Amino acid sequence: MNSENPIISIVKRQKAGEHAGLFSCCSANEYVIRAVYRRCKEKGIPALIEATANQVNQFGGYTGQTPEAFSLWCRELARIEGFDEASLILGGDHLGPLTWTKLCESEAMAMADELIKAYVKAGFTKIHIDTSMRLSSDDERVALSDEVIAVRGARLCAAAEESYTERKKVIPDAEPPIYVIGSEVPIPGGSQETESFEVTRSESLRATIAAFRQAFEEKGLEGAWDRVSAVVVQPGVEFSEDDIFVYDRTKAKDLCMTIREYPGLVFEGHSTDYQPRRALREMVSDGIAILKVGPAFTFALREALFALESIEKIIYQGQKEIRSNFSEVLEEAMLKNPVYWEKHYHGDEIKQRTNRAYGLSDRARYYLPDPLVSGAIARLIRNLKEPVPPALLSQFMPIQYFRVREGCLKNSAEDLIMDRIGDYIEDYIFAVEEIKEKTNKGDIECI
8 A cells, every 4th residue: 555645645746836636537437447547557657536426326326336336346447457456546526415406405415424434434535525516405596605515515524534433443554535625516427508617716715615624623523624635616627518618727827826825735627528638737737636537538438339330330231130239229228218318418309319429428328337238338349359350440440550550459349449448548647647758759659
């Protein structure tokens, strides 16, 4: 086990003026997680894998996994990829009453207590406390105050600390949780509307930190407050089904200057999916040291699956009964149960159909665990068990074709999928790494 939590190390380096950051993979997909392990292993950097409260909770979430099951599964995938578990950080994202907003405060917060306890008990050491959502007993006419959000957040922190104390009885050297707070929290998975987003004001940031600090102190959580390492703000980045709001550091200048007033805190940026790598790197330089990404990685997965399906259609022409028909199975699953996409995709039938398959919000990811959809993926991979013909690989996955040709990548369906996801991961590695000058410019880079 490392002597110091990597997040704490990054905060210290940031405050010392170094370029230091960490990207957070918010996904519960096997190929995405394995792809992250592969790239992080190559670069020798920690892998931060986070599960969101609606994906993984005490009732299973939409993935069917509890925090304990998710933790064990992530560690098993690390062993498969030969990734050092000591460099794995597990995080819980949007932990709070996110999935119980239709309940009153007493019921919703009781559920949230058990949720956060389950995460800490399972060994998650990065805990994002999110109590920014309105509950059924809250007045719809009034926005939640910082004080209400902070008091609820302190309650969840106390539950987490209680769970950590119990965990230490079993694992004496268990790492204590690192906490992330914030009231201006983008919704998980991207915006439902195409609109402009205001950068968090400096006075709002100060008020949020002050409210949380007071709530923690009133609850006797001074020790836990010392482990609050990041604050979620809106630095002006978002995405929707077909819009990307790119980071503008000039608009976030005052906000980023304000975080310098707090020696132990950095920013955590949510919804950084699809940002240009230049913008991602600027965000890290400006103090947004933790970059959260999720839908972009499963978007890349979907791209890879569609590309492989196109190859499969050519190889198995006239044999529809043998083919996976992945895109058709996915569309049928989304139409049968529209709950995960109908609030996000607007317009006429053609527009909605296009976005179900290709939208940046990637609502298709919610349907990948569906037995019929996952079965189609498995059949697709079985059908392409032989090496993909080079000409077809060049046509539909040209970047992967180049790497296969140069001997940098194995020509197998699963390796092609994970390498395609890796193309997106590279933007985040570029954002957080120190840039090293290249000397052998003629060498082939297997990235």
